[in-house]
Amino acid sequence: MILVTGATGNVGNPLLHELQQAKMPYRAAVRDPVQAAQRHGNHPWVKFDFQNPDTYARALEGVNQVFVVLPPGQGSLKVRMYPFLDHCAHRKIEHMVYLSLLGAPQNPAAPHHQIEKHLQNLPLTASFLRASFFMQNLMTTHREEVIDGHLKMPAGHGRTSFVDTRDIARAAKQLFKHPPSETRGYDLTGSEALTYFEVAEILSRELGRNIKYDNPGLFEFVQHWRQKNTKWDFIMIMMVIYTTARLGRAGRVSTDLQDLLGTPPTTFAEFARDMQSCWPPRIQTQEKNHALQP
Template structure:
């Protein structure tokens, strides 16, 4: 049976992706920087194994990819120099016998050479490997992870202006990833994955307010104010610069594109933001210490 390697697990997409692959009867190797933590997160399950992979540490590459035929590639958010830190690992994967890769990229990466996802896309397209590019729009779950402290204080704090964003639920992205890695016909394809609506962040705040019964406001900080607050909270500079670039696309009206591609891959409508807000409501109403 084909062995599928998954990077980025546990994680926003990686965790539900592993579950979706196992549900399809696939053999899965979670490739993690701390495999013991991954094992504790997933537990022992039939068809699931764990390997040590740390991008940038060449000593981990050979054993990590041994026996893997298909690979799901996720860029760790702290890595911005992917040519240096990720491409050598993917070269080893190809040499070890990986014949198909699915890349978790970014909506609009083909038009934005400044994001590291674009460099990874270019590498895959030039490598000759059978590849599928998944270009999701902004993850709904980013708001309840990176931006959770502000949300719990009643604030949507992102520098996106009045632009609209076609959000997507990571659970749907994971199902799409499982589909392209286990079904034929996806090699050489690029899929732009969005929900069925584009929202302003003021509308996002209103939906969170309705789901939680609390007042949550969109404060629309300047890019500098956003950078300073999250940097003070310890978010790495490289990750922050990528976030600033992503929010700039929304601010300039470039993130509102809605496509039917996710619905076609899933065979059903994608989850709505209202559904996500209802699911996230208990998390948002927990207390958080003031920064």
């Protein structure tokens, strides 16, 4: 039995579908099972909160493998994560697949670096999925920019090896299906590294309308997000991510994903085609919003 945390998220949710299709037994861990069922349909939901140890025992009943997602947010890992990871080791969980970050081993400031180290010291096998920047960020954080036709990431001409979270979910399923005998990391990237000029070109082609990369400086970027009342800590995280890309450090391409899947990773063009209904032209969005008003 596999316990999936982050089960309503970018990676956990497609993983539920993968496991369901493969008829592999799983349980979907969320803070609010009723809301999750309403929004995400029929899965074996169980109440779970990393920060509430009272929820661990029931979620882990009969479980031997766990998918772990560090939820976005701040705060000490000793409170947010380690109690659950230690509890898993205590319950003799055999294999944990942890959603980490590309470059985590070389980046001691990242929480993923510390969590990987913590897991390496526990008596279980861990698979670290070191994922590159998600294509799905264009459907969430940057959705309005795509709809408006102006991408505003301060990444300059830097390249990013975008990865589709559906591929990460498929890779996790493979690792649950064939659990490795040793702890190791997998660098999960797409097969190409793109600049945001190229991203804008692909989106324009696939969506059939003009989408431009504005190539803003950091000051303009901060102004844009402050106008939306975005919290400073989130703006800071985005600045780190896009400065990394600007400096040419987000473009590394690895074959680990293809090795795990046995097929090439999803390209950005395929992703844009599959998800095009997420970015309706602005006129439709306005009509939709208008229709919602009393």
